Amino acid sequence: MTVDKTQGFLANSIKSTGAAAMMLALTQTLYDEGKMKELVAKAGFKAVVTEVGGKISYDDFNEKINRAVIGACLNSGIITKTSNEIHAVIHATEEAKKGILVSLNTSASLALKIGVARDDHWISVALFGKSALHYMTNHERAGLGVMHI
Numbered sequence: 001m002t003v004d005k006t007q008g009f010l011a012n013s014i015k016s017t018g019a020a021a022m023m024l025a026l027t028q029t030l031y032d033e034g035k036m037k038e039l040v041a042k043a044g045f046k047a048v049v050t051e052v053g054g055k056i057s058y059d060d061f062n063e064k065i066n067r068a069v070i071g072a073c074l075n076s077g078i079i080t081k082t083s084n085e086i087h088a089v090i091h092a093t094e095e096a097k098k099g100i101l102v103s104l105n106t107s108a109s110l111a112l113k114i115g116v117a118r119d120d121h122w123i124s125v126a127l128f129g130k131s132a133l134h135y136m137t138n139h140e141r142a143g144l145g146v147m148h149i
Helices: 017-026 030-042 058-076 083-101
Strands: 046-055 109-118 122-132 139-148
Touching (some): 017 030, 017 109, 017 122, 058 109, 083 109
């Protein structure tokens, strides 16, 4: 890969909606999130970040995360209220959840940051956070879903 040193920090790393969404989900502070949103926008992507968490069952988690992602996307204007755009977001979210739900106990607590990025043809949903049965046994987890709009 050729590196363009004139682009600035991480600019060469944000070349797809998937990379943009994951970088947003990995931010740990509001300052870092704001800076990453600037980099993602500069790369030409629309983006939004949200969070979900709590002690959840499998069904509760599925419903909670779908509502959070769709709501954030609609409220930020990343998608419009059309069936093809909502369908793409749901599929990307479902794919991302597979990385989180691998061997997850049904009574675990989750704290997840969700990054969503899109361009004209693709939308990506990235999940990053921690799960635990006890607050002292956190495990980091990540998931990424990409879908054509």
